[in-house]
Amino acid sequence: DAGITQSPRHKVTETGTPVTLRCHQTENHRYMYWYRQDPGHGLRLIHYSYGVKDTDKGEVSDGYSVSRSKTEDFLLTLESATSSQTSVYFCATNTGGREYLDGNEQFFGPGTRLTVL
Amino acid sequence: GENVEQHPSTLSVQEGDSAVIKCTYSDSASNYFPWYKQELGKRPQLIIDIRSNVGEKKDQRIAVTLNKTAKHFSLHITETQPEDSAVYFCAASKESGGYQKVTFGTGTKLQVIP
Numbered sequence: 001d002a003g004i005t006q007s008p009r010h011k012v013t014e015t016g017t018p019v020t021l022r023c024h025q026t027e028n029h030r031y032m033y034w035y036r037q038d039p040g041h042g043l044r045l046i047h048y049s050y051g052v053k054d055t056d057k058g059e060v061s062d063g064y065s066v067s068r069s070k071t072e073d074f075l076l077t078l079e080s081a082t083s084s085q086t087s088v089y090f091c092a093t094n095t096g097g098r099e100y101l102d103g104n105e106q107f108f109g110p111g112t113r114l115t116v117l
Numbered sequence: 118g119e120n121v122e123q124h125p126s127t128l129s130v131q132e133g134d135s136a137v138i139k140c141t142y143s144d145s146a147s148n149y150f151p152w153y154k155q156e157l158g159k160r161p162q163l164i165i166d167i168r169s170n171v172g173e174k175k176d177q178r179i180a181v182t183l184n185k186t187a188k189h190f191s192l193h194i195t196e197t198q199p200e201d202s203a204v205y206f207c208a209a210s211k212e213s214g215g216y217q218k219v220t221f222g223t224g225t226k227l228q229v230i231p
Contacts, residue, residue: 041204042123042221043161050216059118069213080153090160094217103149103168103210103217 003027004109006091014116019078021112023091030096032074033058033067033106036087043090049074081116088113119144123208123222130197131148132231138225140207141189148219150183150190155204155224165192197229210218 004028013019023032025064025090033041045058047066063085067074078085120143125172142150148169148227167174167181167190168172174181179196194201207222 026152041222042223044221045219047215056214056216101153101168105151105163106219108153110160114124 003094004107006089006109007114010033010111010113010115013081014117015082016080018023019081019114019116021076021114022077023074023109025072025074025091025093025109027093027095027107028096029039029093029107030071033092033094034064034074034076035090035092036060036085037090037111038087041091046089050092055110061074078114081114083116086114086116119147119209119211119218119220121207121222122222123207123225125225126223127226127228129228129230131156132199134197136191136194136197136201136227136229138205138227139189140191140209140222142220143188143189144209144211145185145188147211147220149210150181151210151219152181152192153206153221155206157203160165161206163231183217194227197227199231200231201229203227208231 005024007022034050035043045065049055049068058060067075089112092106123140127225151166155161165179165181167183177193180193204224204226206218206224212227
């Protein structure tokens with residue numbers, strides 16, 4: 001499973017509270033991603049990182065921020081959680097390398113189920 | 118931006134029969150098409166992929182075909198088994214601003230009936 005872990009695995013929180021999800025990888029992969037998975041929508045990209053302190057927005061970034069201070073950690077923060085952010089969140093990594101821009105495999109973490117009441 | 122449509126959303130087959138899942142994409146610049154399998158409560162995992170310079174790829178009971186002209190690609194599973202039951206996601210990928218931009222389909226829930 002490419003040494004990718006996520007914490008917490010489950011979280012229930014209330015509207016308006018801040019929440020931080022952590023993705024940790026031991027593979028030294030350069031690229032890291034945060035997706036959310038919702039019924040009928042598949043996987044949608046929130047933010048991604050192409051190196052330490054290098055991040056950019058995905059297609060559903062509103063209400064989320066990220067940080068990457070070390071190669072192995074990628075944090076996703078919901079500054080003020082809303083019920084619409086109830087979802088399953090997946091972190092993914094990619095090695096980069098020569099084949100990266102031609103397309104290669106993404107490795108996913110086990111997911112975090114977040115419920116915002 | 119890229120739009121990936123996937124059909125059907127659910128599929129039930131008898132064990133031993135074949136299953137076909139179809140996807141279309143809109144951006145002709147997409148050049149890499151992976152398929153991921155997600156078992157219930159688990160993470161998505163790559164099962165097969167194909168690049169735009171290849172029309173077909175096979176790995177044991179799984180095959181993928183790509184028609185660049187029509188912008189569609191399909192996953193074929195032969196001799197289905199109960200352990201094939203899962204949600205399958207197609208995706209289309211292209212290079213965009215120095216990173217691999219991947220757009221996923223909405224998923225197909227495959228049920229193999231013993």
